[in-house]
Amino acid sequence: MRARRLSRRFPTAAAAVLLAVTGCVYTASASPTAGDQRPNVVMILADDLDAATTPVWQAMPRTAALIRDRGVEFTDSFAPMPICCAARASILTGEYGHNTGVLTNAGEVGGFEAFRAGGNESHTIATTLHDAGYRTGMAGKYLNGLEHDPGHIPPGWDDWNAGIDNFLYSGYNYTLNENGTRVKYGVAPADYETDVIRAKSERFITDAAASGQPFFWYAASTSPHFPIPPAPRHLPSTQPTLAPRSPNYQEPDVSDKPSWLIDTADARAATIAATNDIDYTNRLGALESLDEMVAGIVETLERTGELDNTYLIFTSDNGYSLGAHRLTQKMAPYEESMRVPLAISGPGIRPGRSDAMALSIDLAPTLYDWADIPVPDRVDGRSLTPVLSGDTIGWRTDFVAEYGGNGDGRNGIAQEQIPGTDTPIIYALDMPSWSAVRDRRYLYVRWYERERPLDQREYELYDLWADPYQLTNLIKTPQGRAAHTDIVTDLDHRLGELTTCAGRSCR
Numbered sequence: 001m002r003a004r005r006l007s008r009r010f011p012t013a014a015a016a017v018l019l020a021v022t023g024c025v026y027t028a029s030a031s032p033t034a035g036d037q038r039p040n041v042v043m044i045l046a047d048d049l050d051a052a053t054t055p056v057w058q059a060m061p062r063t064a065a066l067i068r069d070r071g072v073e074f075t076d077s078f079a080p081m082p083i084c085c086a087a088r089a090s091i092l093t094g095e096y097g098h099n100t101g102v103l104t105n106a107g108e109v110g111g112f113e114a115f116r117a118g119g120n121e122s123h124t125i126a127t128t129l130h131d132a133g134y135r136t137g138m139a140g141k142y143l144n145g146l147e148h149d150p151g152h153i154p155p156g157w158d159d160w161n162a163g164i165d166n167f168l169y170s171g172y173n174y175t176l177n178e179n180g181t182r183v184k185y186g187v188a189p190a191d192y193e194t195d196v197i198r199a200k201s202e203r204f205i206t207d208a209a210a211s212g213q214p215f216f217w218y219a220a221s222t223s224p225h226f227p228i229p230p231a232p233r234h235l236p237s238t239q240p241t242l243a244p245r246s247p248n249y250q251e252p253d254v255s256d257k258p259s260w261l262i263d264t265a266d267a268r269a270a271t272i273a274a275t276n277d278i279d280y281t282n283r284l285g286a287l288e289s290l291d292e293m294v295a296g297i298v299e300t301l302e303r304t305g306e307l308d309n310t311y312l313i314f315t316s317d318n319g320y321s322l323g324a325h326r327l328t329q330k331m332a333p334y335e336e337s338m339r340v341p342l343a344i345s346g347p348g349i350r351p352g353r354s355d356a357m358a359l360s361i362d363l364a365p366t367l368y369d370w371a372d373i374p375v376p377d378r379v380d381g382r383s384l385t386p387v388l389s390g391d392t393i394g395w396r397t398d399f400v401a402e403y404g405g406n407g408d409g410r411n412g413i414a415q416e417q418i419p420g421t422d423t424p425i426i427y428a429l430d431m432p433s434w435s436a437v438r439d440r441r442y443l444y445v446r447w448y449e450r451e452r453p454l455d456q457r458e459y460e461l462y463d464l465w466a467d468p469y470q471l472t473n474l475i476k477t478p479q480g481r482a483a484h485t486d487i488v489t490d491l492d493h494r495l496g497e498l499t500t501c502a503g504r505s506c507r
């Protein structure tokens with residue numbers, strides 16, 4: 001298998017010699033055998049855990065020690081579709097939102113139903129690995145909107161434990177579809193969501209290890225997504241903590257921002273003042289059980305003798321704004337929404353850090369590479385395996401990011417109730433749709449993609465070298481636009497290319 005992986009990277013005489021010497025070429029098979037030595041994969045997905053403001057590794061010291069320090073930490077990892085459902089759709093398929101058709105959580109370009117209607121369920125990481133002989137399983141959050149068809153079990157999953165109502169976000173009182181049986185959890189400490197997912201993770205790994213079949217496990221707690229509280233055992237130690245006051249916290253001058261943000265800035269600032277620090281405190285507390293879950297998973301892999309043959313991924317579906325630019329939640333093209341933690345450890349990976357641009361669409365092809373499955377043409381992402389071994393030659397230097405907005409003509413100032421809560425009623429402010437291109441130096445955003453004709457869009461340009469906190473949109477004024485004509489022309493052209501890319505043309 002090692003030889004095969006090398007051969008993909010060095011399709012030369014050297015690989016042929018290696019193959020001749022080892023005689024080891026793995027052929028993917030739909031009928032697993034006890035001698036199947038392909039590596040296992042465990043992917044642990046946090047929900048709304050940003051990498052820009054929250055000190056993730058300090059908050060999760062076990063995860064830092066057990067995955068990050070044993071593997072590669074990606075310091076420039078991004079969620080190009082920075083909202084739960086769109087992000088998860090891209091993780092499951094390795095495709096950008098314009099190709100999955102899922103650009104937000106609900107509506108015609110969002111949610112589980114858009115994902116299924118677009119035919120995506122026939123080619124996910126689950127179907128691909130399952131068809132290649134892997135035992136596959138998941139527990140936790142699948143895609144927003146699954147509650148509309150709670151009995152549905154997507155193809156490819158051997159062990160299915162998905163939340164089928166929005167109580168999952170509260171950590172209690174939720175129902176899981178456990179392989180066709182609806183199991184309601186209550187409000188006892190033992191019902192706490194992250195702990196239940198931990199137990200299911202440990203059971204799956206134990207059973208799969210005993211079977212000798214290579215496995216893929218997807219642990220998807222909603223922690224630290226609002227409003228999940230800390231586990232009961234962590235409540236006493238969860239002390240009120242102020243969210244970090246980054247230079248863009250409650251950005252005083254938003255006159256450079258698009259009109260929807262200017263129009264709602266006061267209401268947004270008031271919301272942040274009322275909720276942000278409480279939210280941050282809860283998030284830190286909730287991360288403790290997530291950190292313990294990671295430790296439990298690694299211990300189980302060690303106990304079953306599988307750790308040395310298992311790749312571990314820790315990341316988040318999207319980032320989160322803790323008051324940056326007067327924004328809560330995610331969905332924005334700014335750093336807080338798009339930057340996610342990513343650490344990967346496993347066989348052959350030497351500890352280190354990488355500033356290569358890693359995207360959530362890269363996870364699926366990386367898994368396929370590990371499992372010796374050819375990456376399908378339709379996949380937009382790139383396998384991270386060269387980067388994981390230190391080879392970044394020819395790696396991407398830009399990507400497209402996309403958000404579908406609420407899409408109902410409300411011009412981005414609509415309010416929605418946060419799922420999983422009844423009292424108090426807390427509202428989150430949505431925003432219009434956008435497309436953006438992000439390269440090493442610039443962020444270029446086109447707003448109102450679905451709400452307005454092209455000649456009425458609004459634009460932003462940030463020079464991240466000079467303005468890492470995105471405080472000054474360089475093209476808000478006519479003078480600014482005149483001074484940046486060339487770079488805008490280039491970035492606008494690139495945006496046009498990437499918003500219509502597919503498969504190889506995205507890579």
Ligand SMILES: [Ca+2]
Pocket residue numbers: 047048083084225317318
């Ligand atoms: Ca999320």
Ligand SMILES: [Ca+2]
Pocket residue numbers: 251253254255256257470471472473
């Ligand atoms: Ca500003």
